[in-house]
Amino acid sequence: MLKPEDSAKNLLLISCSTIHGRGYLDHMESNIRDVLRGVQRIAFLPYALYDRDSYAAKAEERFMRMGFALESAHRSPAPPRLIESAEAIFIGGGNTFRLLKALQDLNLLEMIRSRVEGGCPFIGSSAGSIVACPTLKTTKDMPVVQPRSFDALRLVNFQISPHYLDPDPSSTHMGETQEERIGQYLEENELAVVGLREASALRVRHGAVLLHGAASARIFQRGKKPIEVLPGTDLTVDTAIA
Amino acid sequence: MLKPEDSAKNLLLISCSTIHGRGYLDHMESNIRDVLRGVQRIAFLPYALYDRDSYAAKAEERFMRMGFALESAHRSPAPPRLIESAEAIFIGGGNTFRLLKALQDLNLLEMIRSRVEGGCPFIGSSAGSIVACPTLKTTKDMPVVQPRSFDALRLVNFQISPHYLDPDPSSTHMGETQEERIGQYLEENELAVVGLREASALRVRHGAVLLHGAASARIFQRGKKPIEVLPGTDLTVDTAIA
Numbered sequence: 001m002l003k004p005e006d007s008a009k010n011l012l013l014i015s016c017s018t019i020h021g022r023g024y025l026d027h028m029e030s031n032i033r034d035v036l037r038g039v040q041r042i043a044f045l046p047y048a049l050y051d052r053d054s055y056a057a058k059a060e061e062r063f064m065r066m067g068f069a070l071e072s073a074h075r076s077p078a079p080p081r082l083i084e085s086a087e088a089i090f091i092g093g094g095n096t097f098r099l100l101k102a103l104q105d106l107n108l109l110e111m112i113r114s115r116v117e118g119g120c121p122f123i124g125s126s127a128g129s130i131v132a133c134p135t136l137k138t139t140k141d142m143p144v145v146q147p148r149s150f151d152a153l154r155l156v157n158f159q160i161s162p163h164y165l166d167p168d169p170s171s172t173h174m175g176e177t178q179e180e181r182i183g184q185y186l187e188e189n190e191l192a193v194v195g196l197r198e199a200s201a202l203r204v205r206h207g208a209v210l211l212h213g214a215a216s217a218r219i220f221q222r223g224k225k226p227i228e229v230l231p232g233t234d235l236t237v238d239t240a241i242a
Numbered sequence: 243m244l245k246p247e248d249s250a251k252n253l254l255l256i257s258c259s260t261i262h263g264r265g266y267l268d269h270m271e272s273n274i275r276d277v278l279r280g281v282q283r284i285a286f287l288p289y290a291l292y293d294r295d296s297y298a299a300k301a302e303e304r305f306m307r308m309g310f311a312l313e314s315a316h317r318s319p320a321p322p323r324l325i326e327s328a329e330a331i332f333i334g335g336g337n338t339f340r341l342l343k344a345l346q347d348l349n350l351l352e353m354i355r356s357r358v359e360g361g362c363p364f365i366g367s368s369a370g371s372i373v374a375c376p377t378l379k380t381t382k383d384m385p386v387v388q389p390r391s392f393d394a395l396r397l398v399n400f401q402i403s404p405h406y407l408d409p410d411p412s413s414t415h416m417g418e419t420q421e422e423r424i425g426q427y428l429e430e431n432e433l434a435v436v437g438l439r440e441a442s443a444l445r446v447r448h449g450a451v452l453l454h455g456a457a458s459a460r461i462f463q464r465g466k467k468p469i470e471v472l473p474g475t476d477l478t479v480d481t482a483i484a
Contacts, residue, residue: 010301016416016417018416019416020415020416022413036334050426050429050430066341094426098426098430136385137384137385137386137387138384139384139385140384140417141418141423141426142379142381142382142424142426142427143378143379143381143385143392144379144422144426144427144429144430144431145379145430145461146392149388150388163415163416163417165415165417172257172262172263172439173262173373173405173407173440174260174261174262174405175382175405175407175440176259176383181383181384184336184337184340184382184383184384184386185384185386187292187386188292188340188386188387189386190247193289198415198416198417228265
């Protein structure tokens with residue numbers, strides 16, 4: 001359950017920053033505008049990609065087209081102070097291990113959590129949505145660097161598995177499907193997992209956790225059969241997970 | 243380069259224990275018989291799967307059909323002593339994080355490394371092939387548990403990326419391909435990566451690293467274009483990686 005003090009939270013957790021045939025964040029523009037109502041300047045965390053300069057340039061250009069000014073933390077002399085004074089926070093996608101290690105090395109986790117719990121708008125995409133969860137344990141990325149802990153921001157009390165891909169019945173590949181990998185997570189862990197398909201996002205606002213976007217989501221809980229929920233569902237009401 | 247003292251090593255590193263349309267380990271039976279020449283009893287490490295009992299039963303039955311007796315470490319009162327006295331070692335596939343954590347928690351890494359460097363035959367499959375590498379950093383598994391370190395057995399001096407899957411040009415999915423994930427590894431790490439397709443294995447013997455099986459392998463090195471190598475290639479001769 002979301003706790004009462006969570007009603008201040010204002011989050012948009014996106015599965016995928018670019019869907020097939022569209023431009024960067026195009027499919028989420030109206031959701032982004034909704035989260036950022038009243039905001040002008042946004043702190044951007046580009047740490048999930050190796051080339052932070054070009055990532056920041058791409059994100060800055062995209063947000064400028066929506067009328068927002070983005071300030072990338074990697075150019076700040078004091079990233080924690082940038083977060084402390086940010087009007088909103090956006091964590092972009094890439095490699096989740098690299099991202100979480102940077103947030104730990106820069107001592108940003110507590111500051112981000114405290115700001116978001118106080119109502120600072122937060123957008124995460126892909127790896128940025130995973131680090132909003134209690135741990136990074138539902139990433140599909142390669143563990144290319146070792147963070148000191150798998151513990152992440154814990155802005156929600158469930159795990160997201162973004163880029164959720166349904167099994168391909170015609171495949172002859174023998175590697176595990178995403179559903180089988182989530183099954184391994186549930187063998188070892190208690191928290192529910194939201195399989196978030198690429199066109200989808202979760203919107204956390206006024207204590208609700210709403211599924212937004214064009215696809216249903218698949219909810220996995222230990223010892224239960226997975227269930228499908230439709231866009232518009234409030235996961236705090238219609239499932240037991242949030 | 244393999245070092246001179248590595249000439250004792252006798253390894254079979256399999257991409258995938260079951261290929262489409264065949265039974266468990268069927269496609270590798272002749273390779274397994276070759277590695278295990280003169281061996282009767284094999285220590286089996288089932289830690290990559292949650293249900294160790296049924297995993298051990300499946301592997302025991304399969305090796306019994308080839309004339310070998312398998313002893314599963316999870317039933318041993320002292321797994322390090324089982325490894326110490328084993329005639330050969332087989333590490334099965336599953337979740338690489340779970341596997342490596344168990345090897346660390348049971349203090350098995352040093353013992354396995356020392357036995358294999360002394361010539362004890364070693365078979366790894368999938369996750370079992372990854373832990374034969376210096377680290378688990380090229381796994382595609384979910385990090386469902388946290389090992390204390392990403393360092394693994396270092397039986398070879400390169401990384402394997404098993405179940406290697408070529409990009410699907412018709413896919414509209416926007417998640418990273420395996421090649422892109424390996425690119426992220428090479429942004430952060432120096433060691434070469436062998437993308438090992440499902441029908442393939444590497445055979446380390448007499449200081450050579452031979453590609454076995456029905457598929458070519460794809461070799462990734464930092465700052466170079468990936469190259470394809472054919473079955474029969476000795477990676478210590480025809481590439482600079484091993």
